[in-house]
Amino acid sequence: MKDFFSGHSKIYASFRPVYPDALYHFIFRHLKNKSTAWDCATGNGQVAKILSAHFKEVYATDISQQQLDHAFRAHNIRYSVSPAEQTSFHDAQFDLITVAQALHWFDRDRFYREVKRIGKPGGLLAVWGYALLYIEPVIDTIIMDFYNNTVGPFWDDARRLVEQEYKTIAFPFEEIPAPPFSIDVQWTLEHLTGYLESWSSTQKFIRQKGINPVDAVAETLRKHWAEGESKKVSFPIFARLGVI
Numbered sequence: 001m002k003d004f005f006s007g008h009s010k011i012y013a014s015f016r017p018v019y020p021d022a023l024y025h026f027i028f029r030h031l032k033n034k035s036t037a038w039d040c041a042t043g044n045g046q047v048a049k050i051l052s053a054h055f056k057e058v059y060a061t062d063i064s065q066q067q068l069d070h071a072f073r074a075h076n077i078r079y080s081v082s083p084a085e086q087t088s089f090h091d092a093q094f095d096l097i098t099v100a101q102a103l104h105w106f107d108r109d110r111f112y113r114e115v116k117r118i119g120k121p122g123g124l125l126a127v128w129g130y131a132l133l134y135i136e137p138v139i140d141t142i143i144m145d146f147y148n149n150t151v152g153p154f155w156d157d158a159r160r161l162v163e164q165e166y167k168t169i170a171f172p173f174e175e176i177p178a179p180p181f182s183i184d185v186q187w188t189l190e191h192l193t194g195y196l197e198s199w200s201s202t203q204k205f206i207r208q209k210g211i212n213p214v215d216a217v218a219e220t221l222r223k224h225w226a227e228g229e230s231k232k233v234s235f236p237i238f239a240r241l242g243v244i
């Protein structure tokens with residue numbers, strides 16, 4: 001199990017982007033029933049929060065208790081610590097299983113076997129992620145340099161699957177083609193730098209070198225970003241939806 005987020009769970013909960021309603025609407029319209037859902041690798045519970053408004057029961061798991069400590073609470077969400085690949089859930093329990101920005105960390109063969117065990121026949125597995133953000137050309141160039149060169153050596157190899165938008169992974173389900181989506185938000189520079197600090201590669205850099213590399217990139221970005229100014233930030237979303 002790879003846990004790269006427990007040590008900075010509060011930062012993660014504060015600065016990670018929120019997925020658009022259009023993504024959920026696409027998933028929900030292909031569902032036959034909305035009784036029970038499992039949000040796997042729930043992190044701060046942002047997906048579980050949305051699911052709780054549409055399902056009678058939502059089960060949300062993560063390998064990090066620290067992440068769950070900062071998760072959204074609702075009466076019909078049951079949080080627990082569990083790996084993706086082996087759970088205590090019943091056979092054919094879930095109408096929908098979701099994995100947001102986490103499938104690349106899993107032992108996918110074992111996870112898929114678990115999905116087929118605990119998913120209801122005809123239920124759905126929805127997995128998605130988001131690519132590197134873009135803002136405007138000069139800022140995008142600075143962020144790309146930070147991504148590739150400053151913290152590039154500190155990314156886990158699994159990050160390449162995100163860069164490939166999950167197109168290269170096996171997905172042993174009857175697939176429903178998914179359109180592209182986008183997260184579009186207005187961020188200040190402070191929010192952007194908080195997000196950069198939440199990267200697993202940034203945290204690994206800090207642990208190994210004892211300094212925060214975001215401080216230097218923030219100084220460079222300030223030359224192009226006025227104090228208090230908000231800019232549009234976009235994250236392309238890629239998704240795969242399969243029938244269990």
